[in-house]
Amino acid sequence: MSLFGRKFPTPIVRPLAPFIAAASIVWLTVNKIENSAQSLPPYDSDPRNPKALLNKQLKEHH
């Protein structure tokens, strides 16, 4: 395998494919939970929530 212009005799991507898949699953799951939690009370109006202002505007709009 070639990386950074050097050739390595060790296979890297093939043995690590299960771990890459696992990392993708964990990332997607955490991202989904994070997005859901950002728009749920009481966190929707928490000042630490980056979406607090957007949530407030959406509530006022409705």
Next chain:
Amino acid sequence: MTKIIHIYNPLEQFEIVKFIALEGPLFGYIQIGLTNIGFYLLLASLFIILLHLLYNKEGVLGLSNTLMLCMESLFGFVLQLVKNQVGPSGQPYFPAIYSLFLFILLLNLVGLIPYSFCATAHFAFTLGLSSTIVLGVTILGLKLHGFHFFSLFVPAGTPLALVPLLTLIEAVSYVARSVSLGIRLAANMLAGHILLHLFSTFSWKFITGSFLGLLLAPLPLLFITLLYGLEIGVAFIQAFVFVLLTCSYIQDAIKLHSD
């Protein structure tokens, strides 16, 4: 007369601070930012990559033979660990385990520099890492053995009557691995940093509080130095334990019952 002693919150050092934040109503609501934890993770990754790209070019960094010897010793140490724990079939996983060891070790050691930030003391980071490892090992086991992988939940030689109960216990303990692996690392680092912070604050107040405190100053300073040495040891041990358990989980997935 009452004397007010002001002590900073020992948990203040673990606060996540945004260095750069870009957010706006683009693609729904996009948030791109760099926090202190992200910065230290990037720093550690870049440092490891650069060190390994340049370590055999003595003229580039002016690295001494001692540092090269240290790096080669670490390489040999992790290689031996993988050989002993996983066996010859685990050799393809060596690059990942070596990178993981150096990454955790460097983050642990960087966290010990005063006024820096310890990324491995954050449960969000360590739990993310540990659940990725356990899920990855499960996918690996399923890829290698198919549904026969679930025989891992039935220990060899179990009487038939006990199989349902033991399967349940083994399944729970298997899932708990993803939590315990991450919590072990974060809790150790968190406890060490809080302890150092508390003792440093108390020592400073003790030394500056009275003349007797100033005379006895070497005692708390000696204690903090010893504690700091212990924390450096803990940084190495926790990185070692993390990769040792990762190797053990990979071995379980490859060999199932090790027979």
